[in-house]
Amino acid sequence: MLTVEQRKIVKSTAPVLEEHGTTITKVFYRNLFETHPELLHIFNHANQAKGRQQTALANAVYAAAVHIDNLENILPAVVQIAHKHVSLGIKPEHYPIVGEHLLKAIKEVLGDAATDEILDAWKEAYGVIAAAFIGVEAKMYQEAREQENGWNFFKPFTVVRKVKESENIMSFYLKPADGLNVPAYQPGQYISVRVKIPGEKYMMIRQYSLSQAPTPGEFRISVKREADNDPNGVVSVYLHTQVNEGDTVEVSPPAGEFVLDTTKTTPVAFISGGVGITPMMSMFETVANLTPDRPTVFLHAARNEELAAFQGDIEEKAAGMSNVKYNTFYSSQPDGFINRAVLEKYVDITGDTYVCGPVSFMESIIRELRAMGMNEERIHYEFFGPAMQLANA
Missing domain, CATH: 1.10.490.10 (Globins)
Structure with missing residues (x-):
């Protein structure tokens, strides 16, 4: 003491x-x-x-x-x-x-x-x-x-499907190699993937958001391929180019507290930039599945159409919802940014807003939401990387 x-x-x-x-x-x-x-x-x-x-x-x-x-x-x-x-x-x-x-x-x-x-x-x-x-x-x-189908640390998973979602994002559908189902998880959580890359001395671990609504038989992660010369790109490049259907990777149980409150039916907005769309897909699909009448907004920012992932999935889910607004903004086009005017048009500040994307993007969105009078407790966000707080956002 x-x-x-x-x-x-x-x-x-x-x-x-x-x-x-x-x-x-x-x-x-x-x-x-x-x-x-x-x-x-x-x-x-x-x-x-x-x-x-x-x-x-x-x-x-x-x-x-x-x-x-x-x-x-x-x-x-x-x-x-x-x-x-x-x-x-x-x-x-x-x-x-x-x-x-x-x-x-x-x-x-x-x-x-x-x-x-x-x-x-x-x-x-x-x-x-x-x-x-x-x-x-x-x-x-x-x-x-x-928990049912739970484990500690890492266990082998088989890549059963690879799907290209955009020019730089690839989805990997993962099933436990032991034939069991996956444990239940909360929309927005992530898993760690551990791989041994040929030529590398040490194991490599990266954390990826689960990018679909909870599904008993599988996990889905959607990985952005980083630049080949980026130190952070070693694993993503390996997954994109070397890991194929039928291959095995090691996976940790779901973790994380940036999660959707599934008990609410009040307005909710999902705002993402780039690969920050991945946890939003899990949350958005969950709302579409469980509370399709919930007032919902989905705003996404990408550089161009080729880099915008999941557009067809979003439209398909939105078709079954009674009160949804969604839009994708391309920075390569005029007025292609999610700014204060866009937020005032789409976001109900009495509801909850979930934000994920590059740090500068999140800082801008969070700052505008605060300026609009949104209660701090209704603004939820996650930063990809070592645990940090955006206290000065």
């Missing part, structure tokens, strides 16, 4: 962590992987290369320092990160390793300024934070394991 004095020390170091946090986490990851290269089987190498994982961890450590007296204030962030951890297969035994190298990184970067008292206080603080994560994740693992 943290003493009162240790809490004061942790809080007093928050400004230092704000200034040096990313430097500390860069040193942390460098030393961690040098000592424990086996962890490279878990971490997203692209996020490491781009610095996104380092920034996310630095933000999390800083938030913990600021809220050390009331860690319940960061519980939503803990739950969000815990979903990511469970989908990656993070285990309790990983936490002491992380704690050891985090303290060493603080000492290496801060030097003599990191006194024994500061390091002892942070050791205790980390223990409290790690215990919170382990507890939350243990419950998630139990729920995933004990």
